[in-house]
Amino acid sequence: xxxxxxxxxxxxxxxxxxxxxxxxxxxxxxxxxxxxxxxxxxxxxxxxxxxxxxxxxxxxxxxxxxxxxxxxxxxxxxxxxxxxxxxxxxxxxxxxxxxxxxxxxxxxxxxxxxx
Amino acid sequence: xxxxxxxxxxxxxxxxxxxxxxxxxxxxxxxxxxxxxxxxxxxxxxxxxxxxxxxxxxxxxxxxxxxxxxxxxxxxxxxxxxxxxxxxxxxxxxxxxxxxxxxxxxxxxxxxxxxx
Numbered sequence: 641x642x643x644x645x646x647x648x649x650x651x652x653x654x655x656x657x658x659x660x661x662x663x664x665x666x667x668x669x670x671x672x673x674x675x676x677x678x679x680x681x682x683x684x685x686x687x688x689x690x691x692x693x694x695x696x697x698x699x700x701x702x703x704x705x706x707x708x709x710x711x712x713x714x715x716x717x718x719x720x721x722x723x724x725x726x727x728x729x730x731x732x733x734x735x736x737x738x739x740x741x742x743x744x745x746x747x748x749x750x751x752x753x754x755x
Numbered sequence: 756x757x758x759x760x761x762x763x764x765x766x767x768x769x770x771x772x773x774x775x776x777x778x779x780x781x782x783x784x785x786x787x788x789x790x791x792x793x794x795x796x797x798x799x800x801x802x803x804x805x806x807x808x809x810x811x812x813x814x815x816x817x818x819x820x821x822x823x824x825x826x827x828x829x830x831x832x833x834x835x836x837x838x839x840x841x842x843x844x845x846x847x848x849x850x851x852x853x854x855x856x857x858x859x860x861x862x863x864x865x866x867x868x869x870x871x
Contacts, residue, residue, distance in 0.1 A: 685862065747797040
């Protein structure tokens with residue numbers, strides 16, 4: 641079945657460092673891909689998404705490119721801030737599922753940014 | 756801008772007790788769902804609904820009931836709480852978009868439940 645694999649955390653960086661969080665997926669068909677972020681004590685919120693191969697999602701300085709050839713959707717940011725400290729989830733959905741919106745989730749990667 | 760509202764934020768139960776976690780959204784979303792979040796397990800779907808009067812099971816439905824009598828509300832009932840149900844519970848909703856599955860999910864802030 642479909643699955644999402646994220647790099648294990650925690651990831652600890654200094655402010656202004658470059659961030660990469662790896663995400664690879666297994667899917668039959670052409671899924672949409674998402675990154676969600678969960679700040680401490682809050683629910684998840686959509687950070688960015690891509691719906692087809694070679695699409696680049698971007699938001700708040702974060703970017704991820706849908707790479708079908710490597711089945712990857714790695715999250716990157718050029719210069720992280722302390723406020724980026726959160727847990728990041730990669731997810732996919734299968735458009736063939738119709739309106740059921742059954743997202744397949746990665747386990748999450750915790751990021752801590754030190755000043 | 757209420758969005759998705761969950762109550763309570765924290766709850767402690769004894770084994771065997773029942774309770775209802777409340778979820779309400781004011782965005783007129785057709786789709787609503789319940790997840791549980793456990794360390795090392797990520798998010799797991801408990802139940803979901805694609806509209807009033809329609810519910811279906813997710814991947815971990817045992818021990819939980821849901822109903823959807825209105826578009827706004829989607830309560831989750833624990834019938835007889837067990838320590839294995841200690842978790843953080845999230846309600847999420849979304850609208851139906853042209854691509855169907857995979858549209859933006861809006862999450863509540865969660866309910867932290869401990870079952871002793």
